[in-house]
Amino acid sequence: MSGTDQRIALQITDLNVFYGPIHALKGVSLAVAEGQITTLLGANGAGKTTLLRTISGLNSPSSGSIRLFGEDLTGDPPPARGASIPPSLLSLVPHRVARVLGWVGRPGLAPDEIVARGISQSPEGRQVFPNLTVRENLQLGAYVRSDTAGIAADLSRVLGLWPRLRERLDQLAGTLSGGEQQMLAIARAMMARPKVLLLDEPSLGLAPVIVAGIFETISEINREGTTVLLVEQNAHLALRVATMAYVLETGEIQKCAPAAELRDDPAIRDAYLGGGH
């Protein structure tokens, strides 16, 4: 894993995101190297989830770019001419017409196009579909794919990683324990066969022994070739599995260093590791 000849899988450059008047991400730049686990640490409200939602196309950035192996996923910023048009009126106009009129710029990719390009996500709080069975959840993870044989192969692969899910295939996902739901959320994201897997706080609210198992599987998925961007509050564990680490604070990247270095950084230890670890 030498850093020099590493290809960049996901390159985020100077990203700005607003929630109404709130400047949630302030010029965030971040690179995820192919084949590695990169971790993004930060406290609650630092903007970690906002970043992942923006990568997945659920928020649109006001400026900056997100590139997957060089391909830009974000659109052009809206032109000045479009600023005076109320958004509800704008949404009535067919997009092509609005573009010809110069009211909107080139649009960013829609969430389903982003999944199809190779970025999938296990969202914060797991968000499995509780009223669907485990099998149906996994089938939905492969929604953008049509290669039946490949989907079947990936299904048996994730069930090999998490035998617990195999036992519960036809059970409603809402009846699973928290740890099993987290496994399902990651497995579901894996069903898209992502090039880059986004994980939003997989340790949230789970017992330490279960978290340890989940992190072991994350490492295994990574060893088998999936690039991972791991967002965590639990810096202790995240730094153990990751190669590179970023620290996000109130919407800004404060630190970027090899994970091994941050493990020994007293400031990080005080801020995120807590005295007990």
Add this chain to the structure above:
Amino acid sequence: MLNGLSLGAIYALIALGYTMVYGTLQLINFAHGEVYMIGAFASLYLARWTGVEENPTLPGVALVGLGAMIFCAALGMTIERVAYRPLRKSSRLNILITAIGVSLLLQNLGLMMFGAIQSFPTLLPETQWEPLPGLHLRSTDVVTLSVTLVLMFGLHHLVERTQFGRAMRAVSHSRDTAAMMGIPVDRVVSITFAVGSALAAAAALLVAMDKHSIRPDMGATGGLKAFVAAVLGGIGSIPGAVAGGFLLGLCETLVSGYLASTWRDAIAFGVLIFILLFRPAGLLGRSTVEKV
């Protein structure tokens, strides 16, 4: 009894449209009753233009029904695209008011274009049997029930067994998470409107063939009753809409039969209030439990 079931089937078909849209968007689509009304007039004009009115045949009637369903599906998708999608991110109250506005607009357009009450031709032969003493079977009830059953099985298959149905259920749980999985949420919502509207059109044709008269305000009462049925069963729940529809239909028919037909609506809404007192989420409605 049987006409109670067939009345219930009609309520259930319309209620499905309310409940499916509510399930995906948490929106009460007040314009749905008007889509039902337009389905009746679309059937009438289709039957007239295609000549099915003069010499009705079973395939001809089926084609008229299919045509009305396609027309209403397109209408439902248009309503969603023009009136609701631009407001997707606004507050629920704004969308609700818009829905009422669309409903009034369509109802008044209907009054302008179709005039008042119109008679609907007899498209299928109507007979009555008495297979058992005291049990009367009307052919229109049999037709209504069998068409409804076929449509409901079709819908059940669509929702439970296909990838689109899974996507629809996923969207109804969380639009954001569904989008993260790569589900094209806008398309799923659009098709949901199309399916619900097509069911309403089928219900409209069945009612029109039974009652032989259609009117531009039929969507207001029919729609309201079906909405009650959807709430009764638990809005957002597909089996709930079916159960609520049949329950309401049976209640109304029994009340008209044994008490007086003027009491029908009072009892219907009384039942609604009574059930909601004890089960606020409706008969089959779920109060969601989240595990952390």
